[in-house]
Amino acid sequence: MGRLIALLxxxxxxALAAAGIKxxxxxxxxxxINPFQILWIQGLTGMIFFGVGLYLLGxxxxxxxKKRNLVSTRFRKNEDDQ
Incomplete structure (x- = not known):
């Protein structure tokens, strides 16, 4: 069940990033495309969709x-930060 939730x-x-690329x-x-009236607004919306999708995925x-301790030392939590 956990793997299915992670996949979703x-x-x-x-899908959001793919829509932004399109x-x-x-x-x-x-x-x-139909909901947009001006071409540059469509491009700006695409850039925002791509950025948000990539940010969430990353x-x-x-x-x-981080939970599995597979990151470099730069991203690991220190004992003092807790």
């Missing part, structure tokens, strides 16, 4: 690796 947690930000690609080629992976 990874799929949602991944919006930026369509902006680059000049294809305007944060989840870093959190998981």
């Amino acid at each position: 947690i990874l799929l949602i930000p991944g 919006l930026m690609r369509d902006t680059f080629f000049g294809i305007l 944060g989840f992976i870093l959190y998981r690796d």
Whole structure:
């Protein structure tokens, strides 16, 4: 059950980042999608979607690796920080 929840947690930000890439690609080629009125707003929205999706995906992976102690010393918690 835990693996299924982890998969869902990874799929949602991944889909958000993929949608952001699609919006930026369509902006680059000049294809305007229906809810957007101006091309640069579509591109900005795509950049925001991609950034948020990548941030959430990377944060989840870093959190998981911190729990398993698989990160470098820079990311490990000190004994004094607790």
